[in-house]
Amino acid sequence: MTTKTETGTERPVLRARDVHKSYGRRRVLRGADLTVRRGELVAVVGENGAGKSTLLKALAGTLPTDRGEITVAGGLGYCPQEPVLSDNLTVGQHLRYFAAARRLPDLRRGEELLDVLGFRRYLGHSAGTLSGGTRQKLNLTLALLHDPDLLLLDEPYQGFDWDTYLRFWDLVSGLRERGKAIVVITHLVFEQDRFDLLADLAGGRLSPRSSRPAGAGEERRHDDR
């Protein structure tokens, strides 16, 4: 299993081929394929325990796989289901430390996201004292801080109130317009028409489920482009 970084706009932003992952005897991924291009928004759907989070961790490179190849062209942002925050650090400290780790010249993007997601008032609050939804906002902000070309989001809107949820989708629209590719794990089947592709994970493999109502457009394949 190799993870490579490529440059060049003509290539897919994400290309995963024949990804396998087992936990002991439990074979979770059994040859998952996924290709995502600039500006595309892909939903990964599937039953509880199908392996969606496992897939995203593998794509993000935080979980070693047993077999397969994953290629990411450009910067990667990963927002795990459970926020990885330091409870004793404030929101502002998180932004500064992550910006420094990413060698960003300033905090402009972080400042914008505080306003877009509406949590600037918590700047001086420790992460450990934040509500679940606000922790998730910080989690998302940290994943977006360096303006990545590929964003991997594991159920990003869990705990968001309705207003934040709508702001989240505005944010995603803006990212897509700027050519960012986004993969989202979601259980919100009523939101299907927001996505270019629904990639259904079952039996350890991904297969396309049409995201448009029948007859509304040609069904696209995600494994053959």
Ligand SMILES: Nc1ncnc2c1ncn2[C@@H]1O[C@H](COP(=O)(O)OP(=O)(O)OP(=O)(O)O)[C@@H](O)[C@H]1O
């Ligand atoms: N670290 C681990 N060690 C052993 N088994 C694991 C581990 N992580 C996940 N699993 C198992 O792998 C399977 C897939 O888990 P995963 O969390 O990827 O599924 P999921 O599709 O994201 O589920 P959900 O919709 O409930 O979030 C499950 O059977 C789970 O119990």
